[in-house]
Amino acid sequence: MKKLMKKRWMSLLLTLMICMGTLWSSVVPVYASMADEAMPYTMGETYRGQHFYSKYYSFTLKEKTHVSLRATTYDGTVEFYIYNSNGKKFLDSDNVKYTKNVTTDVYKGTASRTLSKGTYYLQIYDSNREYYFTLNADKTITLAKGNITSLKSNKSGQLIVSCKSVPYAIGYRIQYSTDYRFRKGVKTIYSPVRIKTLTKLSKGKRYYVRVTPYTVYTDGEHAWGATSYVKSAAVKK
Known part of the structure; x- marks a missing residue:
């Protein structure tokens, strides 16, 4: 019984050594070569x-x-x-x-x-x-979270979105919808300025708005800040 157990342990140890040797030979020389x-x-x-x-x-x-x-x-x-x-x-x-x-x-x-x-x-x-x-x-550019400072409707069918200026941002992605969960009817615009007027809105409807600051690296890839909390306002009739 002891001899059988010893053979099994020796076989397991040999298998482990072979696996480690294979891993070592396939990994270390590549890194060393680099x-x-x-x-x-x-x-x-x-x-x-x-x-x-x-x-x-x-x-x-x-x-x-x-x-x-x-x-x-x-x-x-x-x-x-x-x-x-x-x-x-x-x-x-x-x-x-x-x-x-x-x-x-x-x-x-x-x-x-x-x-x-x-x-x-x-x-x-x-x-x-x-x-x-x-x-x-x-x-690497780290942008602050978006922040809507004001959302109001001064004219019929319009909303004015004002957001806090974010350092290093080149623009703001503004998303708005009549669905507070943003699951349907979501419209997206990109504004180079922090104050933007949304037009052609349904009169008397309540709209939900969120803002995300962004910038662009030299290769064209975007870097995004965190999206703001959602704010809402009713559009003037």
Whole structure:
């Protein structure tokens, strides 16, 4: 009985060692390769490449940053990945959105991620296609919550929405509906100013309004503040 138990434990231990060895061999060399082979990348610079298999670049962020990738490839797409120094993947090739010019066979790829402070590695897997890429960094923008300071109807069929100014916001998304749950009939407008008149409203109806401040990074991705509390007012007849 003891011999049987010993054999089972030895078999289990051997299986565990094989699994750990496989995991170690498949993970550690990849991370070590990135650190050893990576060339330093300067944010905002455009780099050219054309090679087989993988090439690595490293960059360091001093604070939480919105990083955007722009790539131009020829005769097909190129794979881009971003890892941190621990090997955790933050960008997969499937996350890069490509558009193709059917006339020139040129592809344009874009992707973005918000990354914390630290060192990162960009892996580029190529099949001897010419490519160009640029990484841009924008300081992460945190917007305050929207705040409606006034909602009133001075004229028939109109509502005037006033909201508190939010630093770094370039505009305000205003949503309004006669349904207080915003499940139906929701209309949305974007205003570059904090005071906006809503027109062509149903006279005598009560409308519910909420506001969300927003801004846009250089790559076109939006950053949003939290949506305000809902306020309501009856439209003048």
